Amino acid sequence: MCFSGDGKSIDLTFRRIPEYGGAELSHARFSDFSFRKHAHDRVGIGIVTNGAMQVNTPRKSFIAEPGILMTVNPDTVHWGCGVGDHDWEQHILLIDEASFAETVREMTGRNQNEKFTNLSLPDPDLWRCFQDVHGAIAKTDVPLARGELLLGLFADVVERSGVAPDLDQAGRNEPRAVTLARSYIDTHFAEPISLDDLATITGISTYRLSRAFRHSVGLPPHAYQMHRRVRAAEWMLRQGQAPVDVATDCGFSDQAHLTRVFRQATGITPAQFRAG
Known part of the structure; x- marks a missing residue:
């Protein structure tokens, strides 16, 4: 399983720009590293420029390598690791x-929420376009230039990778117990929560709840709570809060705990994320 474990990142850079709600760009070369199961509250687009990475979701697995564009919809649980014993290098854009x-x-003239239909797209031209735009955005401090580069990239990605109405969002019918449990975790993520607590709130057994939650959300309840803590930590760090305060506010035992979990989910430390 590639979602457990840790490792080291090399030559990592991270930058946040004001455009598109604070778009975040990262470039990193990883060695002996595995991303644990996690999800973003943002749209993710990325490429691997050297080596190869195995990307997993509950519904699909694929190999990301040069020539392939990756897309990740918000709240899509995913995890991954390098292929073989080689390092891999990736460029990621979160919007x-x-x-x-x-x-x-x-662009489409449709009013429905859209989601990517292709999580991996073999398209060398689009791959090169993303690499060029990602590098250019990282180097320029001209807001208009950044905005134009992003808009052009989005147009190409949407046209060539495909988006479609988010039917899951429009017609989602999660079991009531899962909805209650998820809502409770969303509200109390920084507090200690047990399966017994959730079973009492939802009115079903811990076993039934755990199975239903994992099936519906893609993560077991505790992993989802950690995911919510990381997302809250990201928001606080974007506001400039100190990692030591974020750790306390988000329910981590200490700053080291925050750093370990945050890095496993994002590949960078809270301090690096805050400085971006």
């Missing part, structure tokens, strides 16, 4: 969901 959705609606 605010609402800003991206508005741009897609302008």
